[in-house]
Amino acid sequence: MRRRSTVPVWLSILWRIGLALALVGIALAGHWFDRDGLRDNVDGSVSFVDVLYFTMITVTTVGYGDIVPVTEQARLFDTFVVTPIRLFVWLIFLGTAYDFLLKGVWERWRMKLIQNRLHDHIVVVGYGTSGTEAVAELVRRGTDPATIVVIDANADAIDAAEHCGVNVLLGDATRNATLEAVQIVRARSIIIAAGRDDTTILIALTARGVAPGVPVSVIIRSQDNEGLAREAGATTVINPASFAGLLLAGSTQSEHLADYLADLANHSGRVSLRERAVAPAEIGKPLSAIETGLGVRIYRGRSAIGFWEPGSAALEPGDRIIEIRPMSEAS
Template sequence: MARPKNIKISDYVTLKRESRLPIWLDVTLRVGFVLFLIGAAIAVHYFDRNGLQDSYDGDVSLIDVIYFTMISITTTGYGDIAPVTERARLFDALVVTPIRIFVVLIFVGTAYNFVLKKTWDRWRMKLIQSNLQDHIVIAGFGTSGSEAVAELLARGTKPEEIVVIDQSDEALALAEKMGCAVINGDATRDGALMDVKISRARSMIVSAGRDDTSILIVLTARHLAYHLPISVSIKAADNELLARQAGATTVINPVSFAGLLLAGSCEGAKISDYLSDLASATGRVKLVQRSVKDDEVGMAMNDVVKDGLGVRIYRGQDVYGFWENEVKLLEAGDIIVEIIPGNGAYSPADEEYD
């Protein structure tokens, strides 16, 4: 993967996150708060105007109070109007000075949020995008999506190689804690998927929680990246065909899989345990697939599988089990599915599949 080693996506965990408030409302609230603070200071100064002294004409009017308050809040004052009583001086020291600090911070914060921060976010997002290559995109970080990420991490995938797209701030916060890069966006839109460079991704996992949304995400991703392996979680069996027609490479029905485990447990508890073992990265065994090597063409599957158990081969659209004659003569392009020792029973042979 072509990514500089000194830059990690996890150092810049957020690609983009829009504010919950419209810009006009955010600015209005900030201006309103500033006006409230200034108005409160003017009101107190006016009611205690006898504590002020005007060196110009000796009279402190409402205009003089407004002038003095604004000068006191925005600068250190010119000295033409000054507090002369202890109460007025205490008010300026303990109330006006904090107001001055709050106003400055609000103005600086507004400039940061609407000018500096947007510039910084755009630069940071371009930096992340320029280093996105051979990554895994997770569309939907609910129960299934988060479990998929946890399993990927357990299998050795680096967290900086995973990008999560979701519209839930809570889900994104959890993904950030796991070290993933995140984007708050709608994965059914071209823009969100283009932001994470879907065309350069290694694979994509879709688990939006609704079959219609998941299928639409698959359609969107497929027209942007025709070569991308896409795995999707579909709840209703009659939607599995639609997901495949939309372009999904692999369709997983968690309900059906749970049914398989339950049915297997009726034949014996150890059967469901073994199936769970195969599916988990922490089990004693695990399933892997690999392409037939050039020097293995013409050999039997049992002869090339050294440290595991070959269970089937995929040849184009055809599937052959270990008992069939086709597995005795491997061809170029065949895919072998093997059972090898898992992380729960480490074997040096595992390093070949890392």
């Protein structure tokens, strides 16, 4: 378990400085009480200033040789006490420099590098139950985790997503700057699963304003809000409750209907739904003549044409085909 530290930055720095001074004080006290074991090669006498100088030089470096330990006791003290103190002091200084100076620069550089490389990626807003399952299914379908970006305002959710190997951003997705930071304009698609309909719709509005041409898929809990989500710019609106209701109602008339629909949606199923553009060699042919799978629907502009309708008799340039393919061939 962990939680965000409430200690101010200045207090953390003072605590580290105090720890370093305490370690140096131990070395100084040891050298002072055993000063007879030291020899000053310059004037032959060892004063407090000489001990202070020798301690600081020994702790920060390996010494210059002007003052040296000559007795076994002094040498053992330097070996087993001063040397570990030297290492701890250096670790404190290096850790402090990294935490308060280098870490910020390093993280900003990494963020900039990741941002520059983001292209044709998938942005998932919200890493709750639905967002987690969406990311897991994307990975199961062969999507490289490096091409997925998860945005969430919850630090624990971001930590969980990061363990999956995806890019993460802790932030508020209703703000333009957050979506611009993940290069949403260059994204392949956006999935919004914020958990609340009002938040989801607001994020969809923000996303549509920042990236007008990117497809937006949202999860809406209330059927009354589905129209609002589409007006906000969502290209795909999914209502888990309604879909579950359809499966349950269908199962009362056919025990295999729900099983087949789950088969279509699941990556581990035997068949898969696939959308693709019509091939040049297929133009002019009926939908039933395609050889890559079982054609079930054509999207022609804003119109959806079923396989039984007259419009499916001849495929046209620009058509999008929805087909069912065996999972072994879908990849």
